[in-house]
Amino acid sequence: MAYIISTINLKGGVGKTTTTVALAEFLSAAFNKRVLVIDLDPQTNLTTVLIGEDKWKRLNDEGRTLATLFKDSLRPEDEPANFDIGKTLQRSVSPISEVQWVDLLPSSLDLIDVQDRLASMPPGRFYSNNPTDLLRKAVKSIIDDYDFVLVDCPPNLGIVTLNGLRISDGYIIPTIPDVLSTYGIPQIQQRVRAFAESLGEDIAEIGIVVTKYRKASTVHVNTVRRLEEDPELPTVLQSYIPEANQIAASAEYVGASTLRQKYGYQGQHQILRSLTKEFISLVEELA
Ligand SMILES: Nc1ncnc2c1ncn2[C@@H]1O[C@H](COP(=O)(O)OP(=O)(O)OP(=O)(O)O)[C@@H](O)[C@H]1O
Numbered sequence: 001m002a003y004i005i006s007t008i009n010l011k012g013g014v015g016k017t018t019t020t021v022a023l024a025e026f027l028s029a030a031f032n033k034r035v036l037v038i039d040l041d042p043q044t045n046l047t048t049v050l051i052g053e054d055k056w057k058r059l060n061d062e063g064r065t066l067a068t069l070f071k072d073s074l075r076p077e078d079e080p081a082n083f084d085i086g087k088t089l090q091r092s093v094s095p096i097s098e099v100q101w102v103d104l105l106p107s108s109l110d111l112i113d114v115q116d117r118l119a120s121m122p123p124g125r126f127y128s129n130n131p132t133d134l135l136r137k138a139v140k141s142i143i144d145d146y147d148f149v150l151v152d153c154p155p156n157l158g159i160v161t162l163n164g165l166r167i168s169d170g171y172i173i174p175t176i177p178d179v180l181s182t183y184g185i186p187q188i189q190q191r192v193r194a195f196a197e198s199l200g201e202d203i204a205e206i207g208i209v210v211t212k213y214r215k216a217s218t219v220h221v222n223t224v225r226r227l228e229e230d231p232e233l234p235t236v237l238q239s240y241i242p243e244a245n246q247i248a249a250s251a252e253y254v255g256a257s258t259l260r261q262k263y264g265y266q267g268q269h270q271i272l273r274s275l276t277k278e279f280i281s282l283v284e285e286l287a
């Protein structure tokens with residue numbers, strides 16, 4: 001059985017995608033897990049980090065992205081569906097040789113438009129076809145091929161994000177440890193809880209991942225302490241991702257043979273590995 005975990009924060013630019021990619025790569029390379037990543041963000045950052053811009057464009061032209069899945073739900077009843085999970089699933093995508101088993105369901109810029117159209121659908125249209133259930137139905141046949149499924153969400157809780165949450169056993173909240181970035185965390189908890197209750201299911205708070213951490217910053221040190229001491233907030237994972245040039249550079253699609261080469265030797269590799277280990281233990285506690 002796969003564990004399905006979403007990466008969520010309503011704030012943009014806090015390291016959601018970077019965290020998702022790193023977890024996927026370390027789960028595969030350091031812990032031998034079979035991983036699927038699902039990119040639900042129309043910005044397609046995760047997709048281009050993993051397969052590069054050129055390949056993404058080809059797939060997008062051929063309709064082999066998740067936008068096709070969501071577009072299908074808007075077509076007239078008598079038209080055939082275009083989404084094909086087999087053609088959309090990209091196998092063993094990471095350009096890092098030691099990362100063997102990370103597969104990808106790519107995103108598309110077209111998701112912006114689809115999201116708007118889905119949101120404006122008259123509700124009656126979905127009595128038999130709940131629009132937050134599209135992804136679940138689409139991935140049902142492949143999900144058990146994986147140990148972990150990571151869903152990278154856009155910085156909102158729109159219908160596309162709800163499709164990701166719908167299949168999730170839990171979620172993580174990456175955040176920069178400063179006042180404005182952490183301000184909205186209780187709101188995320190509350191809205192995910194309300195959505196889970198409406199489904200009659202549990203979507204567990206796995207934890208907060210501290211990103212772009214600067215140990216010389218008083219604000220960062222104090223904010224992390226405040227997060228850790230607040231009993232209402234999810235657990236803070238103890239491996240803080242440091243702010244580092246090499247982590248910023250990791251967004252570029254370039255090959256390397258090892259994750260040590262990709263993330264650098266100044267301790268980042270070790271921290272991302274221990275973060276992944278903590279992540280696995282927290283997720284396995286769910287079972
Ligand atoms: N630990 C880090 N050190 C330095 N730069 C980082 C780090 N983590 C992320 N970045 C950079 O910060 C920017 C935002 O990161 P990322 O794209 O992962 O955030 P995001 O939350 O997914 O953003 P969005 O809300 O737009 O999807 C990127 O340019 C990324 O390369």
Ligand SMILES: [Mg+2]
Nearest residue numbers: 016017041045
């Ligand atoms: Mg992102």
